[in-house]
Amino acid sequence: MFVRLFILADMDNPSKKKKIIIAIDGHSSCGKSTLAKELAKELDYVYVDSGAMYRAVSLYFDEHQISLDSSEMVAEALKNISISFSNVKGINTTFLNGQNVEKEIRSLRISDMVSDVAAISAVRSKLVDEQQKMGKNKGIVMDGRDIGSVVFPQAELKLFVTADVKIRGIRRYEELLEKGFNVSLEEILNNLNKRDHIDSTRDDSPLIQADDAVLLDNSHLTKREQLQKVKDWALELINELN
Numbered sequence: 001m002f003v004r005l006f007i008l009a010d011m012d013n014p015s016k017k018k019k020i021i022i023a024i025d026g027h028s029s030c031g032k033s034t035l036a037k038e039l040a041k042e043l044d045y046v047y048v049d050s051g052a053m054y055r056a057v058s059l060y061f062d063e064h065q066i067s068l069d070s071s072e073m074v075a076e077a078l079k080n081i082s083i084s085f086s087n088v089k090g091i092n093t094t095f096l097n098g099q100n101v102e103k104e105i106r107s108l109r110i111s112d113m114v115s116d117v118a119a120i121s122a123v124r125s126k127l128v129d130e131q132q133k134m135g136k137n138k139g140i141v142m143d144g145r146d147i148g149s150v151v152f153p154q155a156e157l158k159l160f161v162t163a164d165v166k167i168r169g170i171r172r173y174e175e176l177l178e179k180g181f182n183v184s185l186e187e188i189l190n191n192l193n194k195r196d197h198i199d200s201t202r203d204d205s206p207l208i209q210a211d212d213a214v215l216l217d218n219s220h221l222t223k224r225e226q227l228q229k230v231k232d233w234a235l236e237l238i239n240e241l242n
Contacts, residue, residue, distance in 0.1 A: 018241040019045070019139035022234060023148035025207065026161030028111075028195045029172040029188075031218060031226070032143040035161065037092060038227050040141040043234060048134055049085070050144035050151070051114075052094040053127050055105035056083045058117040060096060062110065074122055108176065108183050111191055115198035118145070124204050146205040148213050156237050158213035159230065165192055167219050 022039065024032050033049055040047035057078075061068065066077045084095045093102045104110065117123055124146075131151045134140060142151065148158035163171075169189040176183050199207040209215060214233065218226045 017238060019137075020156035020234070020237055020241070021135050021138050021152050021154070022141045022157045022159070023152045023155040023210075023213075024141065024143040024159045024161060025145055025148050025209070025213065026143075026159070026216075027163070027165075027168065027207070028192050028199070029168040030161045030163045031171070031223065032161050034223060035226055035230065036141045036143040038223070039230055039234065042227070042231050043141070043238075046134070046140045047092060048131065048140060048142045049092060049094070050127070050131055050142055050147060052085075052102075052105060053083055053131075054118045054123070055110050055114050056094055056096045056101060057081060057123055057127070058110050058114045059101055059105050061117060062113065068113075068116055068120060071122065074120060078122065078126055103179070106176075106179065107181060108187060108191065111195070115195045115202075119198060119202040119204060121204045128205075145199050145207045148210040149208055150205045153210070156241075157234055158210050159216050160209040160213040161216045161218060163217060163219040165189065165196070168192055 022036075022045070024036050026032050033051065036049070037047050039045070060066070060081050061074075061077060064077060066073045068074065080097075082097050084098075086093055086095060088100070088102075091102070093100055094105060095101065096105075128146075128151050131142065131147075135142065135152055144151070148155055148160070152158075166189070169185060169192055172192070173183065173185045173188045176188070196207075216226070216230070221229070
């Protein structure tokens with residue numbers, strides 16, 4: 001299998017309620033992953049970081065000097081990639097071929113190339129297939145760029161999250177500084193503008209707001225306010241099904 005994803009659910013307290021799929025799309029550095037993680041925790045759902053999957057592939061390509069212009073090199077490299085997630089000290093952690101790469105995939109170096117890697121059809125095809133398998137039993141929260149439009153077009157709750165690019169830049173800058181990366185705000189803003197352009201204009205599964213997705217601009221919302229708002233929407237839908 002191309003991607004092996006092991007997710008351990010809480011089997012001690014299985015919910016009898018019908019579950020839904022929650023798809024969260026949006027621009028870079030608008031807090032999608034943080035929202036998705038916290039929402040999954042609140043609902044006792046499985047969280048899948050689709051962005052980390054593309055970042056892990058990007059890291060492998062970078063370390064093995066895979067030319068993104070060579071379909072042969074890309075296809076061969078994809079055969080040698082195994083991605084898994086595991087909870088490490090309370091943190092959803094990404095493993096690439098058995099190695100913890102959570103810090104490496106968050107670097108600006110990988111951020112600079114991940115949109116180009118994600119635009120490769122062969123990469124998207126493999127990862128989208130794996131992501132769809134993960135949502136087969138529902139009860140899942142997944143964030144990314146094409147989750148509501150391509151991966152789970154049937155998702156009961158779709159969100160399109162955005163924020164002012166300057167606000168996103170400052171948030172990302174502070175996050176990277178806290179993690180020990182030496183970066184400038186200008187670098188971050190240039191990276192965000194580049195990624196927004198590539199994500200929105202690529203031929204394969206561009207970043208778009210699905211027709212039935214709820215627009216959530218969190219420019220002036222705290223994390224807690226945002227979580228509560230989305231949790232209320234989710235619970236309303238879940239209650240309607242039960």
